[in-house]
Amino acid sequence: MTPKERELLTLAIDGELSATEARQARRLVQNSPEAKAFYLALKKDSALLRRLKTTNCPVDLSASVIKQITDNSITPIPAPPTHKRRPRVWYPLALAASVLLFITGVSTLIFDQSRTKEAGQGEAILAKNSITTSRSSTKPIRTTHDLSIPEDIVKLLPPTDAHPTIPERGVVVDQPTQPLAVEVLAIQPRELKDHPLTSPIGPEIPDIIPVGLDRLKLTKFFEASQLLKDSERAKLLEEIKRDKIVRLDLFAHSTTKGLDLLQNVLKSQGVSLMMDSFAQDRLKKNQATDILIYTESLTAEQIHNLILNMVKVDSQNSITNLDTLVIAPFQKVDLDKLCQSLGVSSSQLNLQPTKGGTKPSTPLGLEQGTANSIAHALSKSPSNKAEPVAIGVSYSPLNLNARSSKEIAVYFDKRGERKADHPPLMLVIRATP
Amino acid sequence: MNADDRRCISEVLNGRTEAFGFLVKKYQDRLYNAILRVVDNREDALDVVQESFIHAYQSLNSFKGDAEFFTWLYRIAFNAAISQKRKRKVQLSLDLPANENGRSQEPEDQSTLNQPSDRIEQEESDQRIHLALSRLAPEHRAVLILKDLEGHRYEEIAEILDIPIGTVRSRIHRARVELREIIEALENKQ
Structure with missing residues (x-):
């Protein structure tokens, strides 16, 4: 038997083997009579040790220990000071607060930016449509607003009685006018072209590529x-x-x-x-x-x-x-x-791998x-x-x-x-x- | 850690020395039995156990409570026992002195002679194992006692003796082989 095998059998006695080791030990005991005899002898020794009589303490030591402690004024030695850092409670709180603050700040910024952008888009659309309104009025969704010209702008305008002059036609006299109305467009719904959800099922659907299980x-x-x-x-x-x-x-x-x-x-x-x-x-x-x-x-x-x-x-x-x-x-x-x-x-x-050339x-x-x-x-x-x-x-x-x-x-x-x-x-x- | 032990320790640390008496009473028999096998002498065992309790009392502040109190107590007692045994080196047991045949010289209890033969055989084998155990090195004896008599696992033994688990494995292996050789030698002499 090798020393390793002997050690394996010792561990087997103590039940401290892994599953693989246990299999090896079992195989060893089955195949080698020498190993079997050694294992049984060790097992017997262990059983004898376990069977040894327990001996209780002949005297009650509690009284004598306490007496010795009090007589000699023995006291527990203070433990050496440990430089244990106090857990800083405010660290996680401060961290959480700063994270929260950061998230709030960033989200506010993003929200503001998106609003400004939307407003800009809205104004652009408004401006565009105010120009196109006079030419075409066939858009489906429209609202009407009465827009009066502010006074400060009125001052800058030429006097109302001054009629514009067109050289070929002479003085142009205003026709009686209707109240000024501007139509504002709401944002048009998006048109989805060639979207798989909206487009009809047709031959355009791409073929499903089969998964190469063998690969x-x-x-x-x-x-x-x-x-x-x-x-x-x-x-x-x-x-x-x-x-x-x-x-x-x-x-x-x-x-x-x-x-x-x-x-x-x-x-x-x-x-x-x-x-x-x-x-x-x-x-x-x-x-x-x-x-x-x-x-x-x-x-x-x-x-x-x-x-x-x-x-x-x-x-x-x-x-x-x-x-x-x-x-x-x-x-x-x-x-x-x-x-x-x-x-x-x-x-x-x-x-x-290199193909002909040098690596x-x-x-x-x-x-x-x-x-x-x-x-x-x-x-x-x-x-x-x-x-x-x-x-x-x-x-x-x-x-x-x-x-x-x-x-x-x-x-x-x-x-x-x-x-x-x-x-x-x-x-x-x-x-x- | 055991709740009773924890309560006792906190009471002792709060100035109630008498509470330590409870811990002494609770563990003295178990500790004495184990230490007796290591030092192989009743007086020495008593001394070691008593000193261990006093040492434990003094060091109670350094007991962190992350392990069982008795594991910590065992560590103190076993270290003391092993070092005492090393000091005395080869000292013949006063309890079971062996003659040249390896048999006990202690006067035989007459009552055992009236017992059936298997009882006598059992006592003989007990004496033989005791004698073989006493001939082992203290370190080997300690691991065998903790394993077979006290029933600790390798991890616990490693914790008690403050040695790596690999050392526990190798020590137990060597102790068992050595014990077997001693027993065989004793059996051959008879």
Whole structure:
């Protein structure tokens, strides 16, 4: 029995196992007589411990404790002053009031503006119609107003007895006039042309574009232990082939073990895995971290083989480490996370395959801003020859040093141009919850 | 936190020292039983428990009330017991001193001889487990007592001993394996 298996059985005694661990423990006890004997012995010890007689305190300590306290004048030591800020009640109130004030102000302003605009429109319409009224009076909705001319304007007008003179006709004498009437138009109702609600149903209705269900990509879950079955293997390959950028999440009980396994399998496939120093540090310190692996050196079939080989090797252990594989469509958020983890922009990452031309190589040294690195980067000729490499980084928001990571810079130096049949692979090894 | 405990603590902090007597009475048996298994000596256990109560009384102002009072009290008592046990290092139990065969030298209670054989066997196994427990390191003993005798969960043990839960797991594992080895050795000697 390995120490890990022994620990698993100890935890089983205490009932502190997760569902997966409990399954493993059960399997272990069923398959190994040694494990079964060990488990039963531990269980017996635990039962014996529980059965030990309880011993009550031989004397009542309350009196002696109180006596000691009073005799020695012991008092509770005042707690050290805590610099606890008083909750400032007026903060939220002031904030709420200012928000309210702002909303009121803005809405008043908008209301005023809209009113002014409407009034302006109304006046424009009024002016326009007052001109057209004399020419045409066929508009359907009209109201009549008696408009008398203000006195101050009357003063400016020529005297009423002065008759205008037209050269050809001589003096024009006014005809008896009707009271001056101006017709004001109300706003005309809008005319809706070609609106789907008002226009008749005709052949113009656009065709409904059928949803291509076969083109929809959903997240798929594969239990690691089931992946060795032919049907599951075929499904997995089909899923991988459907993606232009492959996004996998591999859940393992121990990310460190999962990474070791991946490294070995990648090596057997001729791909060397470079690990970022930050991720290495975290793994060494045994700090819980998920690991992101990125490579452009594998075809869809090779990715498929990579996963299957990992599962195969893992299944040879009595306690398997790999749990579930998740294939999800590659989203914008994944791209952001990938760029953040690798410390590059999406243009630098350049996920599009090159067609004959060379991929613009942007060495990461440029990001550091030092003259030497810029000179180095500029003097360096872009390497077109792709090496089968993969990079592993910590998939953690704490990973802020990706831009200055030497390993990532070396990776981007070595990766060269990507072939069209080598989809980028973003694989995250995660710890099972 | 328990309402009675809360009321008692507030009374004590308001100057009514006698209210602390209620807390002592309430927890003394449970605490004594657990501490006795750690220090393996009645006098030492009494001393540790009494000192723990006085220490708790003195530090009552720093008890925040976000955990159970007895959890806090256990933390004080177990830390005191473990440090006392460390000081004394390998000290033979006065209650159950073992001879070279690992058997108790304490005079046997004659009444047990009249009991059926299974009763005697049970007492023998109790003594064996007690002896094995007393041979464990104090840290290992403490976690086993808290787990098996007191029935605490790993999280509670971590809180009482103020250690990470991972440490609790590994300590309990090592304690169980060590206990098994000691018991096997004792059984082989017989």
